[in-house]
Amino acid sequence: MREAEQHPWLSRRNFLIESHLGLGALALFDLLAADSLASAPGSESLPLAPRPQQLQAKAKRCIFLFMEGGVSQMDTFEYRPALQRYAGQQMPAFSGTAGPVATLGAARNRVIPSPFRFARHGQSGRWLSELFPHLATTVDDLAFLHGIMVDSSNHAPAVYHTLTGHMIPGSASIGSWITYGLGTENQNLPGFVVLGQGVPAVGGTGIWSNGFLPAAHQGTLFRSGSAPIVDLNQRPGMSLKDQRTELDLLQWLNERHATKRMNASELEARMASYEVAFRMQTEAPELISFAKETDATRKLYGLDDPATEVFGRQCLLARRMVERGVRFVKVLHGAVKPWDQHGDLAGRLPVLCKEVDRPVTGLLKDLKSRGLLDETLVVWASEMGRTPFDSNVVSDKPGRDHNQYGLVMWMAGGEIRPGSTFGQTDDFSLRSAETPIPIRDVHATLLRLMGLDQNQLTFLHAGRYKKLTDTGGRVISEILT
């Protein structure tokens, strides 16, 4: 290394040659990562090299569960018996409205109490509706946030606000910020993975976009089936062995090319990226195969029931990913706003809750029993809450409207204080009664739990140091240990 120290541009070429690429590339990534160039946030030649946390934190990885469409809080996590008293009546006047609460036909405004029964669960005595019988058994592991606000009651801006910190597309998503800050632990897999059921109708790929951050931080969509990543598999007729032979010739050519050139670290990084890609081809199929999972585990995630199988697979895959050091896994439920119940709340909501209840609970229990929950932050989110009153005037099966002030989220793992709650909405579950929680506070908290400081995780773009939390959020210490 002496030579490299004297001539930083000479970099690690000798090492590359001696170790014969195929074996050495991964170590090369590590080695380059140790380079000061790579350890600075935003290093472009090795953007995903692991970097230390800025602040000490237990959580190393994050699983972010996103329910698209706006989950109705007063039918799931927020017990509002007061609604019974006003059933079928117009909403009493409420004060403090800064703008329209709902988007559609709020004219009718008839209060609909939750059609679902609530009961207390766990040592924390937490109220939950009957729609989450499984989650109820592990509710003491969760920390709830009530009355989170986003700045729009429209889906697209609210989705962007929740997932990128800004209401218009073009900003970096949470996962991108986290790999930008921390890199990722397994260089053979993407650092930021999206497990979805399709490209969502709202937001599209924009919700896992790198925005203004370097492209390496964009989320990689894993699909179901044998080719989970775009272009992962060799073309028909091409074997791994043949590809290796081609790769050897390519690297021989690249090596000669680099030898004649100064400042070759970017050239070497590109050579190394081919070796990682080559390995990914064998590593990723192993990752998505559940062959080695026991029947008990499959059952835990609900793979034995068609109703829970789809989301169960996503959750199990998420666990396999964090196990292998993927930094951020975003798990999307639905692609066409399934949780957007403007009508038939009583009929549709139980179906959706059933789809996710067992898988999510299975995930939490599985992580816990494997000792991974401490190191893994699990977040449940949606883009907004719903109104206590009806939104659909033409249906006999009522549903609820959008409510940008009523989002409920929960977290588990890391330094979350199990069984805690923060924030409270009024008796109608319409808007915050105490301390409102702007979504940026949730972002600040999430970064803090991952060992990142919102003010130090910045990227200079268009004349500003951009942050996930924009003007800065408050870390919600009430739900932290």
Place this chain on the structure above:
Amino acid sequence: MLSRGPRPKQDRRTRFLWCFLAGAIVVPQPLVHAATDASFNQHVQPLLAARCSSCHSAEKKTSGFSIADLESVVSGGNKHGRAVREGQPALSPLVRMIKGEIVPRMPLGGQLSASEISVIEQWIAELSPEQTSSFKAERWLWPFQKPVKHELPRVRSSSWVRNPIDAFVLSKLEEKGISPAPPASNRTLARRVYFDLIGMPPSPEELEAFLEDSSPDAFEKLVNKLLDDPRYGERWARHWLDLVRYGESDGLEGDILLGNAWRYRDWVIDALNSDMPYDRFVTLQLAGGDEHGSKAWYQPDVQGYIPAGFLRLAPWDLGNLASNELRQSYLDEVTTATGSIFLGLSIGCARCHDHKYDPIPTKDYYRLQAFFNAVRIPLPLNTSGISPEEIEVPYKNKVFGKIAEAKVKEYRERLDNGPEKQALDRLEQALLEKLIAAKVAEGSKEALTAGDVRLELSRKNQKVFTLAEKEKHQELTEAFDYTQEPKDKQALDDLEVELTKKLAAAYVQGSEDPLARFQAITVTAVRAEVRGVDRPSKYFSKEEKEQHRKLTEQMEVLRRRLSRWRPLALTVTTVPGPPLGPGVQATHVLKGGDHQQPGEPVEPGFPSAITGNLLPAALEVDRFRQFPTRGRRMTLAKWIASPDNPLTARVMANRIWQHHFGKGIVATPSDFGTNGERPTHPELLDWLAVRFCEENWSIKAMHRLMLTSNTYRQSAENPATAMAADPENRLLWRFDRRRLEAEAIRDSLLCFSGRMNSERGGPSVFPPLPDGMDDLTRASRPGGSMWEPNENDEDARRRSIYIFQRRSLPLPMMASFDAPVFNESCERRSITTTPLQALSMLNGSLVNEEAVFLAARVRKEVGPEKSAQISRLFDIVLNRPPDVEELRRFSQFAGSLDAICRVLLNSNELFYLD
């Protein structure tokens, strides 16, 4: 930037300061001596003196940074400007550098201990702006002062100076004792300039012709030839489209199509190819269609509506938001974009508070915004991409016009009665029959509902209900449709309950056939029943629903194509004034950027940091003052596109430089302000800006000047390395090797295989998505499919600039190679290296398919002999013959010629331009 949360408190003192400064800009204030600061003197200064003085003493002042006193430390160096942000250690370049967040980490070769760093951090955290306020006279004012044509510096090696650029560059190098790199070989130079100007390499024949030209001006001739090549416009338009956040869908819910954005794209390509003077290029984009003209009735030139599409390209939709909020978000975007694209200023930062670093008060932001307040946005498109308010702008190119006309005719006919329409009709008819049969079979098993009443009422000869009942029902239905009021709903419900009873009675009595009403079912009911592919249907199979979806989607695609070929413009217009409309709304300063908190009203005016005053601008008006709402944008455009504007020419000259030399003279090309990087060669940039105006704003003249300099012709390798003195090559002692952009990679591959479809212009095309991806994009959505089939297969191989830019679905291969997300202005692409890129190159369709055609081409050109094939391949892909060693190794390679092609198409030598 559209955040609406609480804002940090406004700093009144700072605002006052800006007002003060705005007047003082032309004459910078003399430096006020630094105040003493106990904490700095006791703890920080000794630390810096011990660790940094070998390079940053008052005498040495490397990179312009000295640790001599508080003022010099706070003021920072040449590259990062002000090194200390009071109270904000994490944002202070000084801290970022000693922590290694900005490279190179300081001190070079060592590092401060954690406790030393924390001493500095704590000092900054406690530092208040009052303590440094006296330094602010040293604010960064260069961007606001008009550039002057500096005298050419004297240099020792004057023989190296081929044109004035070289004198400026060489003088800096000589100052540092650095020698420029030797000239690149003609081969390298040719490849470089081909990629640079037209975005693809020379063919072996083109290269040969250049190498054989021994005339002294051979390179100049080559540059001219390439500037005349229409591929030049296609290459350079891409740089401009990055800046203007070009996209073809709105990026929000449903990602609705924007309209014929492609006409703006073609306008940019044509403007560049015809070397439209940059001042006119700017004027048309800001004010096209806003001029008064001299024609009868003062009709604006409709052709101006095409470039004015610039004002309509950003992501924006009607949504369900309040109108004021929407309009404000539109105005904010346009104001911000105009500031950063044309003026290189982050004016958008002054939306909620006075700019924290540059002399731009919030008031100036809204004064600038007022120029756009007469903008009228024609109603956006519906989901099929059809606008109820169409603006037709005839095609200027008559040949293209004829083609388009034929296409319009074709698609009209197909929509009317083409095979797709017939197939859909047939299917719907069959489904209708099936539905009726099923309903009849079900008979009266189910209880009657209001739906049955409506069905019975819709029959021509129904006998159950009286005319009065029928009319009453219609009246109540219409009333409720209109009001959506609960009481109207109730009235309708009540009537329907009554009518349902009557209907049931009629069936029981046998006065009406209980099955007859089903014959009145129409295709509307069929369409409602098939909606939602995943929703189970009682009447239709999954396959039937899927078939219906496919056919509807085909029709949808035809409708989109029809509207794309029609001569419609995506643009904005001007609100009509009295007596045709109410005139222009007043613009107010908005407190905290919140449209619900209007403050002081403002008139349109130019940034005070440049004009030195806050006076309203003199607006352009027509001779008879007939159109008082017109002319606002024109007034702004003329002020921006003027040689007197200190920023416009500099900013554009810098952008041109950036693309030739890899980075701008100001490395933050859309931010010339305090937070941006300092120019490496300010005198050179000033000289270029003045020259740009003198040459009648000719962009091509700028290309010629830069490309024919010796600075540009340097090799990427310099044996007399200056790596230690200038590791980032800021002083240009060699050519910066660079990775090709996504577009250049794809276009080159298509060019090698000979399969490029070089058609120019027209609606955008849809290269196929990677295998399996289309399923993911098909989710039932209002706009139909996200990705479309092409009109013909060759369209998939058009140049990359013609790829459809759907905001929610960038083409994965392009996105992985850093093609920007098209939502915000992108002034500089990042260049990342990831395994996903490698995967797409190893396994993706592009390399694998084109390699086969490239191999076939080579076989055809040089026959079956392997070494000849290899030599030809090297010539085509790398513009050089293989050396002996390479020829030997490649000849021994057991794989096919396809495999060899794949290897070369993946090589670093192709991806990195020397």
